Amino acid sequence: MKNIRLKDLPSFIRTTDPNSIMLNYVPNEISKIPRASALILNTFDALEQDVLDVLSSMFPLVYSIGPLHSLLSYHISDDHELKTLGSNLWKEDTECIKWLDSQKPNSVIYVNFGSIAVMSSLQLIEFAWGLANSKKPFLWIMRPDLVTGDSMIVPPEFLAETNGRGIIAGWCPQEKVLNHPSIGGFLSHMGWNSTIESVTAGVPLLCWPFFAEQQTNCWFACNEWSIGVEINNDAKRDEVENLVRKLMGEEGKEMKKRAMEWKEKAEEAIRPSGSSYQNFQKLTAVLTNKQIN
Secondary structure: OOOHHHHOOHHHHOOOOOOOOOHHHHHHHHHHHHHHOOOOOOOOOOOOOOHHHHHHHHOOEEEEEEOOOHHHHHHHHOOHHHEEEEOOOOOOOOHHHHHOOOOOOOOOEEEEEOOOOOHHHHHHHHHHHHHHHHOOOOOEEOOOEOOOOOOOOOOHHHHOOOOOOOEEEOOHHHHHHHHHOEEHHHEEEHHHEEEEEEEHHOEEEOOOOOOOOOHHHHHHHHHHHOOOEEOOOOOOHHHHHHHHHHHHHOHHHHHHHHHHHHHHHHHHHOOOHHHHHHHHHHHHHHHOOOOOO
16 A cells, blocks of 8 residues: 555544553454454455455455445346345435436436534535535435534525535435436545445545545545545535536546446456356355355
C-alpha cells in the first residue's frame, strides 16, 4: 500500500485515547485469526489480488467468494426462498425507483451514508447546499437517526431550490438503485457493502468515510481502483458542489469507464468458471467433507 497516509488506516487502530477499549480489543481479536481453519472474504481475486496473495502466504485456506450479493443473484432463481430473505434495518421506499425511471441515463447522484454513520446538523446543511448548488439531480437517503444529537431538519429553502430535481427517501433497495441506468455516481460513507455493491454496479464513488475500515476502503477506491474522489472530513458546500460536478461531468467519465471495467471483472468472478464461484464450490465441499482438488 504505497503512499498510504495515517488517516487512511482503520480508525480503530488510530485511537489517541490510552483507555480506549479498542487498544485491547483489536489485538486480542487479531491474535485469534491464526487459530481459524480458513478465512472467508466478501471480495474477488481481481479486485484485491495483492492483499489476497499476502493473506494466502500467512493462512492455509483463504476463500474469496464475493461479491456475495451478485453470486446470489446470478445463481439463485428469483422465486427461490433465499431471495425473500433480507438484512435491511429500515423499511425500503420503492417509490424512488419510479422517480429514477424518469431521469436521464447517468444523470443522478445517489447519496447514502449507510445504516450507522451519523453527522452533525451543520454537516447536513453543508451537504444539502453542496448538492443543491451542483444543479445535478440526486436521490438522497436520509435515515431518521442520520443527525446526531439534534432533530434532523432539512432547510425549507433547500427543498424549494431542489424541487423536481431531487428526491429524499428514508431507505431504498440499494442494489436496484445502483444498477439503475440513471445513476451516474454514488456519494457514500464507504462501508464495505456499499463499496463492493458500487464496484459491481460500475458506479464511481464520491467518498466521505466515517469510521472503522471505511477510510481504507476510500483509499483503495481512489488510489488502487481509480474509481473514487475523496471529500474532506470537514466537508463544506463549495467542495461538495465542485466534487459532485467533477464526478458527474466530463472529468468523471474516465472514472466511469474504469468502474465499468471493474464491473465486468466482478461479473467474471461469479460465473461458473470464475474465481469466486470456484472458491465457493471448494468452500461448500470442505464444509460437507467433500474435498475438491
